[in-house]
Amino acid sequence: MPLASTWWLCYEAGQPQPRGQENVAAGMRPIVIGNWKMNGLTASLSEIGKVAKWLETVRPSCDVAVCPPATLISKVVESAGGVLAAGGQDCHWEPSGAYTGDISAEMLADCGCQYVIVGHSERRSQHGESNASVRRKAKAAHRAGLISVICVGETIEERQAGHTLAVVGAQLDQSIPEDLTEKNTIVAYEPVWAIGTGLTPSTEQVREVHAAIRQLLSGVPGRAGLGVRILYGGSVKPSNAKELLGVANVNGALVGGASLKADEFTGILRAYT
Numbered sequence: 260m261p262l263a264s265t266w267w268l269c270y271e272a273g274q275p276q277p278r279g280q281e282n283v284a285a286g287m288r289p290i291v292i293g294n295w296k297m298n299g300l301t302a303s304l305s306e307i308g309k310v311a312k313w314l315e316t317v318r319p320s321c322d323v324a325v326c327p328p329a330t331l332i333s334k335v336v337e338s339a340g341g342v343l344a345a346g347g348q349d350c351h352w353e354p355s356g357a358y359t360g361d362i363s364a365e366m367l368a369d370c371g372c373q374y375v376i377v378g379h380s381e382r383r384s385q386h387g388e389s390n391a392s393v394r395r396k397a398k399a400a401h402r403a404g405l406i407s408v409i410c411v412g413e414t415i416e417e418r419q420a421g422h423t424l425a426v427v428g429a430q431l432d433q434s435i436p437e438d439l440t441e442k443n444t445i446v447a448y449e450p451v452w453a454i455g456t457g458l459t460p461s462t463e464q465v466r467e468v469h470a471a472i473r474q475l476l477s478g479v480p481g482r483a484g485l486g487v488r489i490l491y492g493g494s495v496k497p498s499n500a501k502e503l504l505g506v507a508n509v510n511g512a513l514v515g516g517a518s519l520k521a522d523e524f525t526g527i528l529r530a531y532t
């Protein structure tokens with residue numbers, strides 16, 4: 260059952276933030292998550308080693324996680340688990356069973372993951388994932404004690420048609436589970452047209468969407484979503500990180516390509532030093 264199915268009809272740009280939000284935002288620790296996608300062999304672990312070393316020295320004021328391919332999760336946990344967290348890039352909603360090639364949330368937790376990305380636009384477009392399946396996966400993550408990172412974002416056609424807030428609102432509304440809390444869920448806004456393209460929305464466009472997402476989350480029963488971290492993702496790099504991460508209601512970043520190289524990833528993390 261959608262939680263707030265008509266929220267975007269009520270949303271007006273520039274309207275006051277929900278009460279109490281300033282305090283929540285002030286106490287919220289941002290997080291930067293690297294999404295390696297289908298990249299990385301054992302040799303790539305040296306990049307994680309460099310990031311871990313940097314984190315031990317610099318200690319930015321944010322949490323840091325890396326979602327490597329499943330083949331490397333255990334090695335990341337073993338080599339850098341004390342310094343950064345590991346996450347999966349997807350999970351099945353069942354704990355076990357005849358699902359060849361899939362990985363359950365319990366299996367990710369078992370090999371040391373703390374997070375799992377669900378509903379990334381590449382899963383939605385290349386694997387036909389629906390909002391309903393994303394919601395089941397998020398629930399499975401929570402059942403296994405993982406933090407779900409639920410991704411939403413509009414295509415370029417949807418933005419050009421002026422439908423961004425409606426599309427993102429509907430995706431989120433139908434993807435977030437009823438058991439959402441600020442502890443078990445993170446939302447990532449990733450415009451599809453910004454992923455891997457080098458293009459980014461303007462800070463005003465980011466501000467508008469993140470404010471709308473915050474408003475939707477604040478309507479979750481019991482206001483459970485008010486403290487949920489909202490990440491921006493899509494072509495984040497060292498040169499634009501500070502600006503994007505400085506936008507209101509941006510509580511961190513989901514980083515693809517630039518998370519593969521330690522220099523670039525730490526260049527982004529520098530925004531929190």
Ligand code: PGA
Pocket residue numbers: 294449453454455456457492493494495513514515516517
């Ligand atoms: P990108 O990818 O940083 O390479 O644009 C982001 C993502 O897909 O999470």
